[in-house]
Structure formats: C-alpha cells, structure tokens
Amino acid sequence: MRTALVIGCGLIGTSAALALTARGVRVHLVDRDPDQRRTASALGAGSEDPPTGPVELALVAVPPAQIATTVAELQRRGAARAYVDVGSVKAGPARELVELGGDPTSYLGTHPMAGRERSGPLAATADLFEGRPWVLTPHQExxxxxxxxxxELAALCRAVPVMMAPEAHDRAVALVSxxxxxxxxxxxxxxxxxxEAAVRLCGQGIRDVTRIAASDPRMWVEILSANPGPVADVLAEVAADLDETVRSLRALESADEAKREAGVAGVEALLRRGNAGRERVPGKHGAAPTSYETVAVSITDRPGELARIFADAGRAGVNVEDVRIEHATGQQSGLVQLMVEPSAAPALAAALGERGWTIRR
Structure with a gap:
C-alpha cells in the first residue's frame, strides 16, 4: 500500500494514520473540524492536502450513524480502490450502504478492538493496534x-486480523465492550x-471497575444507538443475575437458617460463575490465561522510581509480565504490584530487597 485517505481524525483515525505514515504510506487527512485535522497533521499523521487522484484505500473513521453515507459519497467520487470503516458496529452500516446504492464489492467493514478512555487526535498513538484483534466483516460480494x-492495513498497524460475520460481531461487542x-x-x-468519607476509601478495585466510565458520553451514545438490541439483551441477562443476587443477599439477613444457607449458596454460585468467566479472558498476547505470582513493593511518588524498580527487575533477570499501582490515600507513596512467573517471584523479591526496596508480604 502506497497511498491512503483517512476520513475522521479522532483517536482511531489518527492512530491508524500515524501507523501507516510510520511505515511509508502517504496519508491524506480529512475532518469536518479543521482543528482536529491540523492537530493530526502536526503530530505526523499525514498531509492536509487533498490527493491528486484515487488512493488505494479510504479509511472511514466517523460515528456509526455516518459510516454508510460517507462511504457511499466517497464511492460516487471514485476516491479510492477500496473503502473500509473502523466503526464499532457492523451490520447496520453494511445494510444501509446497500440501501443507499453503494457498492459492496469495494467496501469492507472492520473494527479494531483497541481504544482508550480519552478521545481525539492528541490521545492517538502509532502503536495503539499492536497485538490487538482487528475484526474484518466482509460482505459476500x-x-x-x-x-x-x-x-495489509491490519498488518501495517501490527494488529491481528479476525474474520467474523457482521451480526456475530455486533453480538460479541455487545457482550465484551x-x-x-x-x-x-x-x-x-x-x-x-x-x-465524601466513603469516596476517600476508594481503592484499586473501584478504580479498575470505573476506569472506562471516564469515556466520552457523546461518543458512547452514538455507539450504543447503533447496537441497542444486542446490548439490551445482554443487560437483561445481567439484570436477572442482579435480581437473583439481591434476593440472595436479602436472605443472608434472615433469622431463618435455611434462608441464610440458600443466600450463601446463591452468592457463592455467582462468584464461581464469575471465576469461570474470567478464566476465559485471553491472556498476554491473546494466549491462554496464565496465573502469575505478585511481588508487592512499596514505592514513593518521586520521579524515576518506577524506572528504577523496572531496571532492578531487569538486572535480576526477571521479566515483569504485568504491573498495577495502588496509591496510598493522603500519602505520597503507594504499592507497585509486579506480576511475574511463579518460579521467578522468590528471586525477584530477594533481588529487590537487596537493592533497598521494601517488599510487602
């Protein structure tokens, strides 16, 4: 691929443009907001100048409700040899394109399974898609x-292509996204x-659960409006589980021992089902989940401390598979949890202790 046109300079569009530009593709940028376009161009994502002729690939990174009309207009202009969108919903835009008289032979709906809670070109990175699934939902034509x-686009962005039917994709993302x-x-x-006293008790658990709640509401209204049925189906199942869990918890308050035992059984059953579901989430690099040992280290909130602890782990010859940071309430310190292979945990703890780190048991 030598030339591409990116329509929509938000997080996904700009990240794809950065990845393509970094690999030698000449990218032309289009956005209704000139500030977004200029920002993406200044970041090195491509040129604001229009292409002099048809490009090889037009990548449409607009809200789901605008995908079909945008692709159809580009096709009428003969803007590219191939047209692809990166929206998070696939069945609706594909149907609408055909209804608008668009050409399904030159179009392919896709969805890179990558993102951040921040939006806009300033949140974009060239490595956003590396190792992430990139779903392709080709039409039969x-x-x-x-x-x-x-x-080739997925390969240039170093993503992992996954083929799915549009409807299957929409049901899947309703569940997992x-x-x-x-x-x-x-x-x-x-x-x-x-x-306020309750909020000050927030720990890592509530931070993990609510991280994506910081996402842009306007963007999510557009996404959910394009896939309401499958999402409502999953939420109805969650609501049924919640109702059952509420009944089990209420039973734990009962003076009747049999009811309390039933409540315990109900709560435990939910937690075990959660364990089983969590075990199905792919692990590192999409492989089967792996159980790691955690080495917890006290750390002060000073520049260079994280770099120093990773350097010391490297000197010990231990690869850190994952990391979490838990900040102490009202203090300039915290706890770094280093996840490593179980066999490496004792050696890492010993090595870090020798270098002056405080290991939390």
Missing part, C-alpha cells in the same frame, strides 16, 4: 483485492452522590 488491502461500558458507568454513578 466483497472483492478479494479489497480483502487483501484491508489485511458495550455492556462493560454501561456497567462501569452504573457503578461510577453510585459515587456521584456518595458521602
């Missing part, structure tokens, strides 16, 4: 040349009117 170009966003927001909303 999509030309082989178009599929190959989009596979759209519903988690709403559940995170529901939990975070409980904090809005909470007593």
């Amino acid at each position: 999509t030309a082989t040349e178009v599929v190959n170009l989009v596979l 759209h519903t988690p966003q709403l559940v995170s927001s529901l939990v975070a909303a409980r904090l809005r009117e909470a007593d």
Whole structure:
C-alpha cells in the first residue's frame, strides 16, 4: 500500500494514520473540524492536502450513524480502490450502504478492538493496534483485492486480523465492550452522590471497575444507538443475575437458617460463575490465561522510581509480565504490584530487597 485517505481524525483515525505514515504510506487527512485535522497533521499523521487522484484505500473513521453515507459519497467520487470503516458496529452500516446504492464489492467493514478512555487526535498513538484483534466483516460480494488491502492495513498497524460475520460481531461487542461500558458507568454513578468519607476509601478495585466510565458520553451514545438490541439483551441477562443476587443477599439477613444457607449458596454460585468467566479472558498476547505470582513493593511518588524498580527487575533477570499501582490515600507513596512467573517471584523479591526496596508480604 502506497497511498491512503483517512476520513475522521479522532483517536482511531489518527492512530491508524500515524501507523501507516510510520511505515511509508502517504496519508491524506480529512475532518469536518479543521482543528482536529491540523492537530493530526502536526503530530505526523499525514498531509492536509487533498490527493491528486484515487488512493488505494479510504479509511472511514466517523460515528456509526455516518459510516454508510460517507462511504457511499466517497464511492460516487471514485476516491479510492477500496473503502473500509473502523466503526464499532457492523451490520447496520453494511445494510444501509446497500440501501443507499453503494457498492459492496469495494467496501469492507472492520473494527479494531483497541481504544482508550480519552478521545481525539492528541490521545492517538502509532502503536495503539499492536497485538490487538482487528475484526474484518466482509460482505459476500466483497472483492478479494479489497480483502487483501484491508489485511495489509491490519498488518501495517501490527494488529491481528479476525474474520467474523457482521451480526456475530455486533453480538460479541455487545457482550465484551458495550455492556462493560454501561456497567462501569452504573457503578461510577453510585459515587456521584456518595458521602465524601466513603469516596476517600476508594481503592484499586473501584478504580479498575470505573476506569472506562471516564469515556466520552457523546461518543458512547452514538455507539450504543447503533447496537441497542444486542446490548439490551445482554443487560437483561445481567439484570436477572442482579435480581437473583439481591434476593440472595436479602436472605443472608434472615433469622431463618435455611434462608441464610440458600443466600450463601446463591452468592457463592455467582462468584464461581464469575471465576469461570474470567478464566476465559485471553491472556498476554491473546494466549491462554496464565496465573502469575505478585511481588508487592512499596514505592514513593518521586520521579524515576518506577524506572528504577523496572531496571532492578531487569538486572535480576526477571521479566515483569504485568504491573498495577495502588496509591496510598493522603500519602505520597503507594504499592507497585509486579506480576511475574511463579518460579521467578522468590528471586525477584530477594533481588529487590537487596537493592533497598521494601517488599510487602
């Protein structure tokens, strides 16, 4: 691929443009907001100048409701050999494009499974898609040349292509992306009117659960409006589980021993189902989940401390598989949790202790 046109200079569009530009593709940028376009260009994502002729690939990074009309207009202009979108919903835009008289042979709907709670070009990075699934949902009439170009796009962005039917994709993202966003927001909303004393007790658990609740509401209204049925189906199942859990918790308050035992059984069953579901979440690099040992280290909130602890772990010959940081309330310190292979944990703890780190047992 030598030339591309990116329509929409938000997080996804700009990140794709940065990745393509870094690998030698000449990218032209389009956005209704000239400030977003200029920012993306200044970051090195591509040129604001229009292409002099058809490009090889037009990448449409606009809200789901605008995908079909945007692709159809580009096709009427003959802007590219192939057209791809990166929206988070696939079945609706594909149907609408056909209804608008668009050409399904030169179009392929895709969804890179990557993102951040921040939006806009300033949040973009060239490595956003590295190692992440990039779902391709070709129409039965999509030309082989178009599929190959989009596979090249995923390769240039160092993503992992996954083929799915559009409807299957929409049901899948309702479960693994759209519903988690709403559940995170529901939990975070409980904090809005909470007593300040309660909020000050927030630890890593509530931070993990509510992280994505910081996402842009306008963007998510657009996404959810394009996939309401599948999301509502999953939420209805979650609501049924919540109702059952509430009944089990109420039973734990009962003076009747049999009811309390039933309540315990109900809560335990939910927690065990959660364990089983969590075990199915892919691990590092998409491989099967791996159990790591945690080495917890006290750390002060000073420049260079994280770099020093990682350097010391490297000197010990231990690879840190994952890391979490828990900040201490009201103090300039915290706890770094280093996840490593179980066999490496004793050696790492000993090595860090020798270098003056305080290991928390």
